[in-house]
Amino acid sequence: MLVGFMADIPFIVSSRFIRTFDDYGRGSAGRWAQHDIIGDKPVLEYLGPDVEKISFTMQLRADQGVSPARELKKLSRLRDNGKVFPLVIGGNMVTNNMWVLESIDESVSFWGKAGSILSVKVNVTLKEYAGGGLL
Numbered sequence: 001m002l003v004g005f006m007a008d009i010p011f012i013v014s015s016r017f018i019r020t021f022d023d024y025g026r027g028s029a030g031r032w033a034q035h036d037i038i039g040d041k042p043v044l045e046y047l048g049p050d051v052e053k054i055s056f057t058m059q060l061r062a063d064q065g066v067s068p069a070r071e072l073k074k075l076s077r078l079r080d081n082g083k084v085f086p087l088v089i090g091g092n093m094v095t096n097n098m099w100v101l102e103s104i105d106e107s108v109s110f111w112g113k114a115g116s117i118l119s120v121k122v123n124v125t126l127k128e129y130a131g132g133g134l135l
Helices: 068-080
Strands: 002-006 009-013 022-027 030-035 043-049 053-061 087-089 098-111 117-129
Touching (some): 009 068
Antiparallel strands (some): 002 009, 022 053, 098 117
């Protein structure tokens, strides 16, 4: 069953294959400028909304039908190429804007023969790309 996708990486759950995410978090803020006033408190000025951030964890396991090393390469390429991409969950775009993969942090749980990765936990951070809406 297709849960969603980011770029060319689908989030899928089936009886023999699992590539999905946990610990989904989404944050946003406003942008404020602070103008210092001599002898008084600073004055704040609202500039507008800031871009949103999304973070989640992916557990990539060989026994769940994925190649952790191959998946890490895909994620690294997506981060290093600076490509913008849609983020779709449950058949809907998360925002009207595209996203970029800001960072990945990996923690290997189990190693196989000859140093192959059997299980890795990947923390993914996405940042909204508000440079023109949908591309």
